[in-house]
Amino acid sequence: MRVRTFRDKNMARILARIKSEMGPDAVILSNQTVRENGQCLCEIMAAVESVEEAPKTAAREKVLTIPAAPAKGNGARNRPAAARPETDPMADMILPGAASGDGWRREWDEIRDHMMALLKPGLKFDRLEPRQRLALQYLEREGVEDAVLLTLFRSLTDCGERTVLPALSRMVGIKPLPSDSWGQRVHVLVGPSGAGKTTAVLRLALARKRQHPNTPVTVAALWDGSTGSAMLKRYAELSGITFRSVTSPEEFRTLWESLGPSGWAFAEMPCLRGEESMDQRLRALGMAGHPGVAVHLALSPICATAQLRSFAARYRASAPGSIVWTKLDEACNFGTLINVAHAVDLPVSALSHGPELNRNLTTATATDVWKLIFKHQFPGETARDSQPGRGTKQSATTAKSAA
Structure with a gap:
């Protein structure tokens, strides 16, 4: 060759x-x-x-x-x-x-x-158990791409696994945010305009404050004084959380020093313009390569998988990070969570849904993610009676059992 x-x-x-x-x-x-x-x-x-x-x-x-x-x-x-x-x-x-x-x-x-x-008719699905076929059929209806389904099929046949969850767990990593599993203490949310970054930053800060009420929590607006930063400042003041604006390396150093040995900060980065890259933005703020900074993608499953992959390629930074899924209540299915996690190789860290500001963001767990995908059940809620366009609660429960 x-x-x-x-x-x-x-x-x-x-x-x-x-x-x-x-x-x-x-x-x-x-x-x-x-x-x-x-x-x-x-x-x-x-x-x-x-x-x-x-x-x-x-x-x-x-x-x-x-x-x-x-x-x-x-x-x-x-x-x-x-x-x-x-x-x-x-x-x-x-x-x-x-x-x-x-x-x-x-x-x-x-x-x-x-x-x-051309490939799908040649797959020997009779090698799978009935429960495995049922789970794959459900995932296909949920919008999981053929390439991902092919990977699942090969994993099930090659590894001899009886359920699809072990293979899915290798595709969709989980790293809860906020939690002490993160060594970084400045968490920057990036993504396209309208992705829900401002709300997610506030929800993450409130969640961290509930977990550790005696440690400093700060929210920050990065790069410019846009309208979004004014709203972020206003809601932070109403929630009793410290707000800072960071537009230069000197202001970032001031923010870092204010956190002390145990404080956390959650920051919003405005959307990129023109040919900018996220690493360029971070270098301009003195944050690139800093061991205490993590950069998370705020994405919503209401967008198509191809569009989300494009967003991920544009906003990905050379720093530890994850995916914060937002506006989950506006989506009709959740196969996109698997597609994107498989494509960009980033763990899921938080799940956000609903219009209320407080207590509508949950640190991600494997159980929450699989219930969301297989039962359309949001964290902290009981299973809904039906799924939009998917039939009855009984069919979703059957797919979950098969998985």
């Missing part, structure tokens, strides 16, 4: 180069965005089976940076090479934000769906 890596600003040029130099049978192994000489480049690793075994030296990976081509008219644009059905359906061929537009993502998503449609 020959493996080569190509880099270029333009995705179309890379795909055309792969097709011309490696042939139509080339398979895309990975796709990522890298920085080289201060420029963002798309990097694609491709492989093709050799007719004859190549020497060992030829098997080494080569990185080819494609020079920029002169501008051409729309009629001369390169088109992507068509993927073959043999392509690995688990390969994330186009990462969110790596393509030049939404059209590329839609095209590759469609190709992936076609490949999964």
